[in-house]
Amino acid sequence: MLNLNMDQLHIFIRACEMGSFSAVARELGRAQSSVSHQIQNLELDLGLVLFDREGKYPRPTAAALALLPLARQSLGQLHRFQQAADSYERGEESSLNILFEELVMPDRLNDMLASFGNRFPHTQLQLSSTSGEDAVARVARGEANFAFVTSRDSYPNALDFTNLGQQRVLSLACPEHPLAQQNQSSLGEAARHRQIVTASDAHRHRWQLSAQMWSCDSLLQALDLACKGIGWVNAPYELARPFLKSGRLIELNLTNALNTWCLGVDLLCANQIPRGSAGQWFAREARRLYGNYYSPPIEITDRN
The missing domain is CATH 1.10.10.10 (Winged helix-like DNA-binding domain superfamily/Winged helix DNA-binding domain)
Incomplete structure (x- = not known):
């Protein structure tokens, strides 16, 4: 040998x-x-x-x-x-497992991950989108290091959490959609058109407006369906950005509470997993990232 x-x-x-x-x-x-x-x-x-x-x-x-x-x-x-x-x-983790709900995917998350890759080239990242319920359970069991989820009233004792701010959720449709042809549309008018909903069963009541509904597990697939004129959809800016930039989708100007839907965002971590230098940096930058790029909380009012 x-x-x-x-x-x-x-x-x-x-x-x-x-x-x-x-x-x-x-x-x-x-x-x-x-x-x-x-x-x-x-x-x-x-x-x-x-x-x-x-x-x-x-x-x-x-x-x-x-x-x-x-x-x-x-x-x-x-x-x-x-x-x-x-x-x-030196204490850098060999890998980090990060989960996120698509509806609260952080703006500029990939920019932050690019900085992470430059700073910690030997830490492997595993990134997965999943439901909020699954993310909470997996972090609580120690199967993931971090998760970005919709804010909840309580979490299991095995979790630590930090409220990061608010994420505004846009209402979108293709330029040819009847709702997009109007300068403004009412909530009632939006309800008369098919809606593509990606929320889990537990939170669907918050998002479903129209009786004509298609349910979709993937938000990217839902956005693509909206591009084809199938219906209108709600999505965060980060995922909608390339569709808006290309003109395949436009933001609807709805005249009441629907266009000010927003979600509180929490960062979860497992308190039983020791945090090394890479994890400490990630948690700190996640807080800074939301503070720099997320809109302040929007007061939701019913104008009808």
């Missing part, structure tokens, strides 16, 4: 690139005999001649040149292995 190490691979790579054992020794601040010894040991381990030593300078053999890109790749993997191990030793 080979007993390769990072130092040996580095010396081999630099010897191929520089064409001189003495130049590699000067670069590394070592004696030339030390560099030569490392190359000889590698040749013995591999059972190959890696350098032709007939001339003034050692020349990589055909086998060495074929192995060179693999050596570079292996050295890079060893560096990443060491960096990851160092990160975990």
Whole structure:
């Protein structure tokens, strides 16, 4: 079995690139005999001649040149292995599992996740959308680290929670929809058109307005159905943004409480799971993110 190490691979790579054992020794601040010894040991381990030593300078053999890109790749993997191990030793989690209800998906969440990836390159993220009930249960059981959910009156004792603010939910339809053809539409007019609802059974009564209703588990699918003129739908800005930007959907101007629907948003975490440096950063930035990008609470009034 080979007993390769990072130092040996580095010396081999630099010897191929520089064409001189003495130049590699000067670069590394070592004696030339030390560099030569490392190359000889590698040749013995591999059972190959890696350098032709007939001339003034050692020349990589055909086998060495074929192995060179693999050596570079292996050295890079060893560096990443060491960096990851160092990160975990400093208290960075190896992975975080994050859940969210689609209706309260944070604005600019992906921007925050991009910053997270740059800061914690060795922490793997598992991101899942699910119902609020499932998110609460999974975090309480310790199966997930964080969840963004609609605010509730109470949670299991196994959970810690922070109220992050309010998320406004838009009412949307395709430009050809009858509701979109009017500058303003009333709640009664909206109720006469098919509505695509994505809320769970427990919260559907809050969102269902029309007797003509299609139920959909996926909010992205519901938005796509609305683009095809199937009905109108409610969605947070973050998920609706690409549809609004492309003009496939427009925000309806409803003249009463429907266009000021908003949801309180809580961040849940399991209090039995110790939080490392990555988790601490995520929790802090989630609070800052909502404070920077979420609308202030909207007073809901019935204008009829």
